[in-house]
Amino acid sequence: MSPIGKTRPTGRDRLRDSVLAGDLSFLLARANALTLAAANAALAEHGLKARSYSVLALAADDVRPTQRELAEFLRLDPSQVVALVDGLEKRQLVERRTDPADRRANVLVATDAGRALFARAQESARAVELGLLAAVTPEDHERLAQLLRLLAFPE
Amino acid sequence: MSPIGKTRPTGRDRLRDSVLAGDLSFLLARANALTLAAANAALAEHGLKARSYSVLALAADDVRPTQRELAEFLRLDPSQVVALVDGLEKRQLVERRTDPADRRANVLVATDAGRALFARAQESARAVELGLLAAVTPEDHERLAQLLRLLAFPE
DNA sequence: ACAAATAATTGACATTTTCAACGGTCCGTG
DNA sequence: CACGGACCGTTGAAAATGTCAATTATTTGT
Numbered sequence: 063m064s065p066i067g068k069t070r071p072t073g074r075d076r077l078r079d080s081v082l083a084g085d086l087s088f089l090l091a092r093a094n095a096l097t098l099a100a101a102n103a104a105l106a107e108h109g110l111k112a113r114s115y116s117v118l119a120l121a122a123d124d125v126r127p128t129q130r131e132l133a134e135f136l137r138l139d140p141s142q143v144v145a146l147v148d149g150l151e152k153r154q155l156v157e158r159r160t161d162p163a164d165r166r167a168n169v170l171v172a173t174d175a176g177r178a179l180f181a182r183a184q185e186s187a188r189a190v191e192l193g194l195l196a197a198v199t200p201e202d203h204e205r206l207a208q209l210l211r212l213l214a215f216p217e
Numbered sequence: 218m219s220p221i222g223k224t225r226p227t228g229r230d231r232l233r234d235s236v237l238a239g240d241l242s243f244l245l246a247r248a249n250a251l252t253l254a255a256a257n258a259a260l261a262e263h264g265l266k267a268r269s270y271s272v273l274a275l276a277a278d279d280v281r282p283t284q285r286e287l288a289e290f291l292r293l294d295p296s297q298v299v300a301l302v303d304g305l306e307k308r309q310l311v312e313r314r315t316d317p318a319d320r321r322a323n324v325l326v327a328t329d330a331g332r333a334l335f336a337r338a339q340e341s342a343r344a345v346e347l348g349l350l351a352a353v354t355p356e357d358h359e360r361l362a363q364l365l366r367l368l369a370f371p372e
Numbered sequence: 373a374c375a376a377a378t379a380a381t382t383g384a385c386a387t388t389t390t391c392a393a394c395g396g397t398c399c400g401t402g
Numbered sequence: 403c404a405c406g407g408a409c410c411g412t413t414g415a416a417a418a419t420g421t422c423a424a425t426t427a428t429t430t431g432t
Binding site: 076077078079080081082083084085086087088089090091092093094095096097098101112116119120123125127131135136137184187190191194195196197198202203205206207209210211212213214215216217 | 231232235243246291370
Binding site: 141144 | 378379380381382383
């Protein structure tokens, strides 16, 4: 039947018809792993990783997040946010301002240098994203984002 | 305008309108984090995590993967697969058989106990998946899987 | 004014990731 | 057939991440 007579036929990605390949958790994990690796590779040029890029993005967005909000949003332990912000602050990309409305909290703001770097990094990020989505139409791209939002932000 | 007069209006998830929230990498990361946590919580009952569940799934699927194929498929370092398989083998859920076609390679096969455990774990996994997708219609569920496959298995 | 709750920080510890090196096996070429 | 180079699984160490409890400063409700 099969044109190839070997015991291990297709060789390359035989596992793609396994049950696991239908598992949403697995697909998410694998898609995320590939995407994360690509993003990190592209951001390295700017001295960033996906994590620090995310923090910088939120700081540059004038949404003035507290560290706790950052932790919740990025699904990190608050102590990890401390380290992340330390790194960005040491590079003068970001500033901690104690929230006047709640002096326990720090609000994050990007410096001008931070905004400039973010703008450049965003270009790289966008390029990577487009590369990954080469096989996806713009409508499907948006549809994918919509569906992921449902998973990422359950009501 | 806004009915709330505070400086920090909505309070809860203000960050959801930031630019980052439109970033596919971020949505993937966050969706994956939540999904992974839910999966791990559900699988703990069976002494499994998402990783070991995946390995067991492939072993139980009679696809006879080598450890290298496992590593590639799950996006893990080969040395991580060693540890994973060690764990499952110690619990007699899985066996290493040296591939007769290539004596360097180990092929993974599930034991009867492994198959039985997998069947039970799969139920838990399915339940979790349905819970996470409560807000998604079955058609969209399939569409999401399709789109994720494009990201997870770029040609 | 006080007790309980919350934000950030620190430090300890566990888990995961990443990498280089090694023995055993395979494969193509001479 | 023998050899060199590639490949598989394994080990061990180092780096990065994740998890948690304790601490200080501040807020909030009573």
